[in-house]
Amino acid sequence: MSGFDQENLFGELHAQVARSAPKTPDQLVEGLTAPQRASVEHRGGPLLIVAGAGSGKTRVLTRRIAHLLATGDAAPHEILAITFTNKAANEMVERLVDLVGERARRMWVMTFHKAFFRMLQSEADRLGYRSRLTLYDDTDSRRLIQEILRERDIDPKKVTPKGVSGKISLAKATLQSPAEFAEGNGSYQGPFHQIAAEVYAEYERRLFAASAVDFDDLLLKPVELFRRHEDVRLAYADRFRHVLVDEFQDTNRAQNELVFQLTRDHRQVCVVGDSDQSIYRFRAADIRNILDFESTFPDAEVVVLEQNFRSTQRILDAANAVISNNAGRVVKNLFTEVGQGNPITVYGAMDERDEAAWVAAEVVRLSREQSLGFDDIAIFYRTNAQSRVLEEEFNRAGIPHRLVGATRFYDRREIRDLLAYVRLLVNPDDEMSARRIVNVPKRGIGATSVTRLGAFAAANGITFAAALGRAGEAGLTAKAAKASGELFTLLTALRQELLMKRPSELLSEVFHRSGIEAELQAEQSVDAASRLENLGELINSVAQLETDGGIESIEEFLESAALTSAQDDLNDDAPKVSLMTLHVAKGLEYQAVFVTGLEEGIFPHFSTRDDEEQLEEERRLAYVGITRARQHLALTHAERRFRFGGEQGSGFSNSLPSRFLREIPEDLTVRLGTSGMPRPSRWGDDPIFERPVDDGSRTFGRPIARRTPAPTSGAEQLGLAAGDVVIHARWGEGTVLSTSGSGEMAAAKVRFGEVGEKNLLLSVAPLRRA
DNA sequence: GGTCGACCGCTTTTT
């Protein structure tokens, strides 16, 4: 498996030894560079480790923790080590197990969200919550906001739930209460802000009533808790005498505050980060947290790790060249002793299919010629939408692969439905979940009934779930009332089982008795079959976790369901090529990396066009992508790219290669495909590179095994030109405004009387001359 | 009053 940094030459061997005999402090600093060693051995005050990409920061962190234990300066339960992703946390735990043995698994080495959810859960009563907390994920909270907007008759076209939820999320991340948010900070307050402020306040009331918290609350509420209850703060500060934070450049204000509250007394805080890898500004990450760390803790010791142990010199040179275009950064000087390495390949594709096919062919070539495993290879892209074509092409080529982090397993509808039942059983106040399952499976309780039930519950001060039992009084029709009563009985019965059954058994009970299973079985479609399969998989995997000791209670299961991202795949064995967004790629490394879609508009993304700061963040993202590669790096772009589903009503764009490509010195690269062709203006005087000959083993520059051409509508052969009048099977007569492309890619912009202007791909459009 | 199918509009990145 390709993993994180250096470590693993003797990793396995050491692991064997470590399990029997823990390492001595001296052994723990063996083989470290001077600054790495200093980071591990530092004691007695704040420590800032500025760790360039690939400089071994995970290694330093884990060694430091092991060293603290080995010297007796800390006990396992006194350490809090925080990461951003589950993946990073798991990796850190595994490495710690190698160093200090199995006790590492019981240590608090986890994500921010998980750690503070735990604290919050155990102290919930101090903030006035009545029952166990339910965690709402983005979808849940979005839905709640939507509901509030609907109740207030706010036009969802003008004020989108997404927009409001973004505002609220930002407010929470910057520690603004609804009142503070409403007042704003003196800047212009538009009507949108007003509405958002009102919704925020109502949203908070609803969450509280449901004993629910959202993602942002996992950070905001503990801050509140610590501020309001000094005794609680002191208790945790006292317990966690050593706090270590990874990826500190991506902390937001709430996270920064939490770290400060926990450590300001004992000051034993160690943060690791690299401002060049800050890529979560959109999520309110504040790069100032790391830049200002030294003024927050004036006595902080600063160590800079500049030696890179991962990539070849060429790859580092490319990364350095790109990132040096960002203004006002602290200049670091990454170097390596690995050697020059291979040139970086830049491939210009005709379109996204060609791009994907080239990548697939290269993957095959690399695995053959360089004897790389599929799991040594990763493909990155800027947006999830780009993954589909890659997947299709990989399927065609028979390359084993997996999408990392695309749709979370727990985000699938059927899974959410089943989980909603369980959440409702655990927390009867959870109105969102109650509303969700009230008509799943279909039992004849529609929107009108739901509204009535909701109104009845509110009027009588009971929960929505309780209202189900009094549906007659709520004014439901006889049929709906009967269904409602049955559901109520079912829920009551299931609640009896809550304490007696193991999580997997409970899930299975719900699956059978709710009727979800029967409904899906009755459907007889491929879709239903796959949903059934997913549910079965869920139940199995939970049972598995129970045997492994990973899950004890149903609450624990719900927590992990909400906090687990799709990155932590359920079952995984065979080596596979990993496909993921650049954001997901942070913290990982691979022998060979492909960064795709390097086009203006895609990467950097359109939305960052007018904002220099956002553009710099895109550049950091490029930096992150490039520095993931150890040996092989390929960068691709496409001349044109279909967007959306790629049919009528959408269109394709012709794209310039990304500025990031232009920022990489020519002499580090080999340029192929359209990149190798002479190009006027923008590219300057690119040398012309030959297209390699097709000798069977190399398939540069041309896709292999092109898909069999789909039968076309033939319209691309009509030779249409601007001004021609055509007839479309659906939209009738129209006038051609312009044409573009040729062959398979030929397209025309046509104005129709009724539907207006459409961009049509001629090979598929049902079009003929008038 | 409920269900289902047609259509529209949108798509940045995530714990």
Added chain:
DNA sequence: GCGGTCGACC
């Protein structure tokens, strides 16, 4: 290709 909305039909 998706979710969400709306209108037609049961």
